Amino acid sequence: MGLLASRLACLTDTVAILLEWVMAQIVLHPGIQSKMQAELDAVMGRGHAISNADVARLPYLQRVVKETLRVHPPAPLLSWARLIPAGTTAMVNMWAVEHDPAVWADPSTFWPERFEEEDVSVLGGDLRLAPFGAGRRVCPGKTLALATVHLWLAQLLHRFQWAPADGGVDLTERLGMSLEMEKPLVCKPTPRW
Numbered sequence: 107m108g109l110l111a112s113r114l115a116c117l118t119d120t121v122a123i124l125l126e127w128v129m130a131q132i133v134l135h136p137g138i139q140s141k142m143q144a145e146l147d148a149v150m151g152r153g154h155a156i157s158n159a160d161v162a163r164l165p166y167l168q169r170v171v172k173e174t175l176r177v178h179p180p181a182p183l184l185s186w187a188r189l190i191p192a193g194t195t196a197m198v199n200m201w202a203v204e205h206d207p208a209v210w211a212d213p214s215t216f217w218p219e220r221f222e223e224e225d226v227s228v229l230g231g232d233l234r235l236a237p238f239g240a241g242r243r244v245c246p247g248k249t250l251a252l253a254t255v256h257l258w259l260a261q262l263l264h265r266f267q268w269a270p271a272d273g274g275v276d277l278t279e280r281l282g283m284s285l286e287m288e289k290p291l292v293c294k295p296t297p298r299w
């Protein structure tokens with residue numbers, strides 16, 4: 107039942123949770139937001155709707171999502187217990203791998219540019235960064251999830267400037283079915299055009 111519930115949570119919550127974490131980091135890092143908007147303006151111009159096909163031309167935006175998956179993996183505990191003898195319970199703490207200073211330089215810093223120096227796949231081929239799991243039970247929704255988050259994020263940033271609301275942004279994490287923001291994000295959009 108627990109496993110079924112966690113799979114249902116994966117279907118419904120994780121995409122929204124990832125987008126909330128990305129937006130939280132963006133309002134905390136105005137320089138990153140400006141760089142994303144400069145990329146959007148250079149690639150898209152203004153006054154045009156963005157489609158899925160355009161996302162391939164937005165590498166910086168994709169790096170920001172990747173860095174968010176590293177710092178705030180929405181599903182941080184992988185149930186690779188399936189690979190371990192019956193009677194043993196074990197989970198892989200992907201959050202710990204993704205914050206390990208032996209694996210990542212300055213792991214607590216939100217720094218999408220790290221993937222310009224070395225690109226690392228999030229799709230399960232590199233166990234330093236496996237927010238969708240890996241192997242035979244890897245998340246079957248990973249491509250849909252990334253396509254959705256990239257497109258929504260591009261649309262949100264193309265049309266609006268985002269700032270924190272008066273209460274600020276609190277990055278405290280809460281581990282329930284997924285790794286959520288303890289205090290939901292509230293931010294203020296201003297139209298850019």
Ligand code: HEM
Nearest residue numbers: 116117120121124180181184185237238239243245247251
């Ligand atoms: C950002 C969004 C998402 C993240 C971070 C995520 C992450 C994960 C992770 C870590 C697992 C478990 C891997 C393991 O236990 O070893 C998983 C499993 C699963 N995910 Fe996702 N997921 C996301 C979105 C989605 C979406 C959009 C769908 C469906 C459309 C989906 C469907 C599933 C299913 C059915 C499983 C169970 C696979 C199995 O047990 O064989 N996920 N996901």
